[in-house]
Amino acid sequence: MRCVEMKVDEKVAPSEPREALPFLENREKCKNPSEKISKEEDDETACGFWLFKGPFMQRFATEKMYVILYGIAGCVMTMTFAYFNGTITTLEKRYKIPTKISGIISVGNDISTMLTAALLGYYAGNGHRPRWMGIGLLTIVAFCLLTSSLHFIYGAGEDALKLTREYGQVNETLARQERDQKLCQTKAAGCIQEEIGQWVPQVFLFMAQLISGVGQALFYTLGIAYMDDNGTKSKTPAMLSLSTFLRMLGPAIGYSLAALCLRLYIEPSLEPLIGREDPRWMGAWWLGWIVLAAMTLVSAIFLFMFPRELPSSRRRRLQAGQAEGNQEVNLKERSFGDMMQTVRKLTKNKVYVYNTMASIMYFFGYMAYWIFTPKYIETQYRQSAAMATMATGTVALGFSAAGVLISGYVISKYRPSARAMASWNAIVDFVTVAGILCYVAIGCESSDRLNSLTTLSAENSCSASCHCDYVHYAPVCSPENITYISACHAGCSERSKDELGRTIFTGCKCMGSSSLESGTESQFAVDGTCPVDCFNQFLVFLGVMCFLKLVGASSKSTNLLIALRCIPQEDKTFALGLGSMVASLLGFIPSPIFFGWLIDNYCLVWGKTCSNKGNCWLYDTESLRYALNLTAASFIFVGGFLNIAVWHHAKDLKIFDEVEHVEKEVEMDKLDVKSRENK
Structure with missing residues (x-):
């Protein structure tokens, strides 16, 4: 019998089937078969490819x-x-x-x-x-x-x-x-053209x-x-x-x-x-x-x-x-x-x-x-x-x-x-x-209420006269803490800056009770959504x-x-x-x-x-x-x-092996080799 040093593409003679060549049966005739197998690694177990290969790379094949x-x-x-x-x-x-x-x-x-x-x-x-x-x-x-x-x-x-x-x-x-398109318009604005190939x-x-x-x-x-x-x-x-x-x-x-x-x-x-x-x-x-x-x-x-x-x-x-x-x-x-x-x-x-x-x-x-x-x-x-x-x-x-x-x-x-x-x-x-x-x-609750109020502001009949259909979403906040989709939806007609650098919209006729003609100048809105915690x-x-x-x-x-x-x-x-x-x-x-x-x-x-x-x-x-x-x-x-x-x-399904005999044989083989080397 000989030590097992076969490669994947090695042909086996009919008179010597592979079943007759297990490694454990020849353990006594090989001084260190595990090392011999590792030295004869073929392409199937070699680590690396093209220029990136060699003995140094093999240590990482674990x-x-x-x-x-x-x-x-x-x-x-x-x-x-x-x-x-x-x-x-x-x-x-x-x-x-x-x-x-x-x-x-x-x-x-x-x-x-x-x-x-x-x-x-x-x-x-x-x-x-x-x-x-x-x-x-x-x-x-x-x-x-x-x-x-x-x-x-x-x-x-x-x-x-x-x-x-x-x-x-x-x-x-x-x-x-x-900026002007965000304000209340006296006539209907054209629709916003889509970007080409949207x-x-x-x-x-x-x-x-x-x-x-x-x-x-x-x-x-x-x-x-x-x-x-x-x-x-x-x-x-x-x-x-x-x-x-x-x-x-x-x-x-x-x-x-x-x-x-x-x-x-x-x-x-x-x-x-x-x-x-x-x-x-x-x-x-x-x-x-x-x-x-x-x-x-x-x-x-x-x-x-x-x-x-x-x-x-x-x-x-x-x-x-x-x-x-x-x-x-x-x-x-x-x-x-x-x-x-x-x-x-x-x-x-x-x-x-x-x-x-x-x-x-x-x-x-x-x-x-x-x-x-x-x-x-x-x-x-x-x-x-x-x-x-x-x-x-x-x-x-x-x-x-x-x-x-x-x-x-x-x-x-x-x-x-x-x-x-x-x-x-x-x-x-x-x-x-x-x-x-x-x-x-x-x-x-604050977020839920804010969204419902914003929707009501969008459906305000007052803003219909401002022609806001194609105005971009640009929210503004009223003093009543109601968010409007844009200054146009709030009916605002003017824009200015305050001392803090914030954009202030004034003349907002569609905010709350300000839909009445009187007092519209006092109605204002601040750029951005109303704060919600x-x-x-x-x-x-x-x-x-x-x-x-x-x-x-x-x-x-x-x-x-x-x-x-x-x-x-x-x-x-x-x-x-x-x-x-x-x-x-x-x-x-x-x-x-x-x-x-x-x-x-x-x-x-x-x-x-x-x-x-x-x-x-x-x-x-x-x-x-x-x-x-x-x-x-x-x-x-x-x-x-x-x-x-x-x-x-899944009552008969096994997740783990009861005894992994192959691992035990390997461990026994290593112990035998070490004992022979010590002798």
Whole structure:
């Protein structure tokens, strides 16, 4: 007999089958077989590519290094999606996009994920998976560059430029005309012409999202399967928790980056005349995309360097007597018919089906908060876009990361059963429903009253004679603390500056009792919305949200472990891809569109142009709070009962191996080698 030093492409003589050559049977005839295998590493286990390879690189081909780099790459990827969510309200203002359309744009990546996840998981899953993941990250780079290029193509926009000091200096006549249009007009003004190709930015953003979905499918479907296949089952919970923890830092950093960029004006070289709390403020949304593109490119290069199979996994497989030749045969047998047969087999797996459907219901309900939480905070609690983004990203998602770490520690230490994990998933769903019902009660009465009064001011019959149909949203505040959509809607005819530099509108005939002819000169309004203090309610909302993030994140690892263990190893990559496709089709795609439509239904003041109604400036906050939260809670509530069905069918499912004999043999081998060396 000889020591096992075979390569993947080495041919085995018929008289000497691979089953007769396990490493453990030849241990006595090799002084140090583990070292010999490591010296004879072939291209399949070699770390690096092109010029970036060699013995120095090989030391990084370990499970721990992969988990860390995979987690960091996932962190960068989630940063891009969080950054998009954090800047979505600014994009709506800049390109006059209704929330319903922005919801459709945001699901572009889920549409391409749905179309490609299963196929890529089935075919690319048997290729060089780290290289495919690197290619996926390159599509994210393209997504970042395409999105940011909109600013360089269209610029900051006329609406934003009109609110800068430089615009008034360079275009004094146009600036005066713009200011006069805000006042009460004696005759109807013409409609505001749309910017040429206004629909093009929307299509551009959607296509960029489509491209990113391919990278997302490659990264998650192949990355998790590669991690599970190249590690031991006892270490999988810890590896999943660590990589998920690193990935959870991505949204926090992405939202923080968005908050930082939104603090700058959309054209940083110009001086704005309004503050960040003004609803007309537009931040430098495009700046962060350039940073994210560079970070994603570096992550892609590092992932490219990992081998097709980690050396430690190769040694364990050879020691277990697994035949490599069988894998080569399986590669040739891949076909569409075989894939459909695998689909039929998975549909009969009740644990897999119920677990997938429970995840879909949770995602459908909670997707509204992942995408629209900054918008929700802005409208409900009157916080700036930067504050809403910072709270959503830095504070709340920090609790999500803590939840992932705590759950990973508990699972690794106590090794709960599949039923225990499924029951915890159900508990998390019902606790989440209770927390969302608390959102309904956490309203701001001042904000609700302000919006209703603003709507009444818009419907004032007095302002009809001022011809305000096409006046831009430019709120003013009356002494009675009533906000008017513009000075025109308040019936104001004159403008001046006070000693504090504030713009004061006078002669406002449509304010309260001033609609009478007498005394109109004493009626005035101050530029900007009336002050509203909702900060205490915002803090309560933030506290409940952080608790839900902590509890919800604790079920990520348990849900994924059930999904990994309820399917055979040969179907793992495809099953993850198929689950991702179904989740996109039934959850990730329809949810943002549905909730975007729901939010638009409660709009009170639309921006109006010649051909459409543009973006929404003001919402019925009280009705929106009830409708959004109760609808989301209903879907998650159904998901809780589906997790109970998972609990019922998971009684025979094993999450951990009772005895990992291969690892024990390796340890025994190392002890024998050390004892011989000592002798």
